[in-house]
Amino acid sequence: MSVFKDAGHLFRFAGLFVLAFLVFWAVRGFVVPKTFGQYGHYRAAALGDIAAHPAKYAGHETCEACHSDILDVKKNGKHAHVNCEACHGALANHAADPASVTPVKPDTAVLCARCHTASAAKPKGFPQVNPEEHSSGVPCQTCHNPHSPAMDANAGGAK
Amino acid sequence: MNISRRQILVLLPAAAIAWKSVLAGTPEDSPNYKMSEHWWGMLIDIPKCIGCGNCVRACQTENDVPNGLFRTWVERYHVTDEDMISPQVISPDGGKEGFPVVAEDAGKYFFVPKLCNHCADSPCTQVCPVGATFVSPDGVVLVDQSYCLGCAYCVQACPYGCRYIHPEKKVADKCTLCYHRITKGLTTACCESCPTGARQLVDLKNPADPIHEFLKTHSVQVLKPQMATGAKAYYNGLDGSVR
Numbered sequence: 068m069s070v071f072k073d074a075g076h077l078f079r080f081a082g083l084f085v086l087a088f089l090v091f092w093a094v095r096g097f098v099v100p101k102t103f104g105q106y107g108h109y110r111a112a113a114l115g116d117i118a119a120h121p122a123k124y125a126g127h128e129t130c131e132a133c134h135s136d137i138l139d140v141k142k143n144g145k146h147a148h149v150n151c152e153a154c155h156g157a158l159a160n161h162a163a164d165p166a167s168v169t170p171v172k173p174d175t176a177v178l179c180a181r182c183h184t185a186s187a188a189k190p191k192g193f194p195q196v197n198p199e200e201h202s203s204g205v206p207c208q209t210c211h212n213p214h215s216p217a218m219d220a221n222a223g224g225a226k
Numbered sequence: 227m228n229i230s231r232r233q234i235l236v237l238l239p240a241a242a243i244a245w246k247s248v249l250a251g252t253p254e255d256s257p258n259y260k261m262s263e264h265w266w267g268m269l270i271d272i273p274k275c276i277g278c279g280n281c282v283r284a285c286q287t288e289n290d291v292p293n294g295l296f297r298t299w300v301e302r303y304h305v306t307d308e309d310m311i312s313p314q315v316i317s318p319d320g321g322k323e324g325f326p327v328v329a330e331d332a333g334k335y336f337f338v339p340k341l342c343n344h345c346a347d348s349p350c351t352q353v354c355p356v357g358a359t360f361v362s363p364d365g366v367v368l369v370d371q372s373y374c375l376g377c378a379y380c381v382q383a384c385p386y387g388c389r390y391i392h393p394e395k396k397v398a399d400k401c402t403l404c405y406h407r408i409t410k411g412l413t414t415a416c417c418e419s420c421p422t423g424a425r426q427l428v429d430l431k432n433p434a435d436p437i438h439e440f441l442k443t444h445s446v447q448v449l450k451p452q453m454a455t456g457a458k459a460y461y462n463g464l465d466g467s468v469r
Contacts, residue, residue, distance in 0.1 A: 086235060093238075100373075109360035113370035114261075120406035123288045124415045149421040153280055157287045157415075182278045182421060186327045188302055188335035189276045193422070 125162040127151050133165070137214055144215025145194075154178055154213070175207040259409045264364040265431040266403055267458030268417075269440065270339055272465075274424035277302060277337040281416035281425060282322040288404065288415035295390045296320040297401040298341035298416055305467045306333035313467040338461075338468055339425060341416070342367060342388040342401035343449060346456030350380035350389060350400075359398065365430075365458065366403045374398050385453050403427075430458070 105111035130151040131138045141147055152158055154173055161168040176198075185195035196202075202210075210218055229237075277300055285291060285298045300321030304314040318325065321337075328335055344367050351359045351367060358374035361367055369380075374397035381389045381398060392399040404414035412418070413427045428437035440446070440462070447464040448457040461468075 082232075089236060089240070103357070106363050107360055108357040110357070110370050110373055113360075113368065113373065114362055114405075116370070116372070117368055117402055117405045118409045120289070120402075122404075122407050122410070122412065122415075124284065124407075124412075124418050126407075126412045126418060146421075148423055150418050152284075153419040153421045157284070181280075181324050182276055184324075184327060186277075186325070186335075187330045188304075188325060188328050188337065190273055193276055 121159075123157040123159050124152050125157075125159040129162045130158070140212065140214045144212075145217055146214060175213065179207040179211075179213070259411075261363040263431060264408075264429050265458075266365045266408060267344060267428045267430055267437075267460060268341065268403070268414075269426040269428050269437055269446075270459060270461045271424045271426070272336060272338060272461060272463040274422045275300070275337040275339055276422055276424075277321060277325045278421065279321045279324050280419045280421060281339060282320045284415040284419035285401075286322070288407075289402070291399075292393055294319075295393075295399075297388070297399075298339060300325075301338045301340060302335060303338060303465065303467060304328075304331075304333055304335050305465065310467060313465075315469075334465075336465060338464075339416075340386065340388070340449075341459060342384075342403070343386055343455065343457035343459040344401075344403055346458065347454065349383045349385060349453070349455060353379040353383040355379065362405075366405055366408075367400070368402055368405060369398050369400060371395060371397045371399070385450050385455065386457075428460070 100110045100112065102111035103109065127150040134151070137151075141149075155170055156173070158168075158170055161170050180198050183194060183196055183198075185197050189195055207213070279300060281298055282296065282300060285296075286293075289297060291297050298320075299317055301315050301317045302321070302325050304316075316325070325337075344361075344365060346361065346365065348361055348367050351361055354360075355377065356373060356375055358371075359367065359369045359380055371392075376391055376396045376398065378391050378398065381391060389398055389400045391397065404412070404416075407414060408427065414425075417425045417427045426437075429435050430437065437460075441460065444462050446460045446462050448455075448460060449464075449468070450457070
């Protein structure tokens with residue numbers, strides 16, 4: 068017992084340490100976000116925040132649910148694997164409200180040329196034309212159906 | 227019952243800690259989406275890329291990317307026979323509106339789409355001083371923009387130049403691999419709008435994904451493999467001159 072006889076000042080000092088630790092722990096509890104460290108050294112709730120960003124491209128399955136007539140034309144053509152929004156642009160708002168949001172028809176003079184203007188940099192097997200020589204200003208859709216561009220259904224498509 | 231001042235000082239913080247752990251919940255996940263079942267990456271099929279810029283425009287629309295900055299962009303390489311190791315590279319406005327027409331010329335031309343490689347051992351997440359950027363459990367390198375200080379260490383650290391500081395938010399911004407889409411079963415905006423299938427979202431943990439067969443049967447490379455970043459943007463037909 069005599070060991071602790073004059074040790075009161077040490078206990079008070081130890082108490083101060085314990086108190087400081089508890090204050091630190093309490094402050095830390097408020098400052099560090101709740102989900103920090105759940106998966107790693109970051110805030111796990113950030114995953115949910117990032118996943119909550121609204122999508123602007125609806126995805127071709129959404130388009131095809133209503134526009135099955137276009138899908139029937141497209142699926143056997145050369146553009147079978149070109150998704151709807153590759154040409155028509157982001158249309159999630161149209162899919163959400165088809166009545167009030169109506170998409171604008173793309174201008175084929177810009178749209179077709181963007182992919183099909185001949186350039187030595189493009190892959191050799193890809194169908195390419197010089198737009199001026201090819202049609203001299205006649206709109207592409209005069210001859211080609213953009214959803215199935217080959218002019219003869221039996222041919223493999225214009226090279 | 228008497229409670230001394232000391233007891234209150236001890237009990238209050240303890241109660242606070244207990245209450246915080248009661249409030250703590252789990253992050254909101256999409257239903258049916260399990261992070262542990264996916265390990266995302268991307269396949270870039272260079273021989274299929276026509277340099278139309280659809281991916282760049284789609285990304286900017288989908289993710290509200292500021293003008294002049296890019297989460298993905300397309301480069302056009304011109305390699306001459308005489309100088310195979312120093313290609314001429316252009317990327318006008320990130321290739322957003324396509325590329326100038328080139329006539330048949332000496333040397334070869336090809337397009338290289340670039341984006342975040344979603345590295346498994348990413349240099350950018352390792353330098354973050356506050357834990358604002360991380361590799362998610364499903365293999366996507368993301369930024370917690372509410373936690374980022376905007377110090378731009380990560381912008382410097384990325385060997386692929388895939389990060390930038392958002393001019394309005396003043397925090398790091400980058401490709402999220404359309405995390406908001408892939409967690410809902412959609413593909414990324416760039417893959418959705420690629421007309422030739424030159425970009426494909428791949429899930430390396432999905433045994434049914436055609437990527438496994440593709441990697442077995444093709445000469446596939448990642449960018450800067452010597453940096454051991456664990457890059458998951460797989461390039462098919464990558465020319466040795468690409469940096």
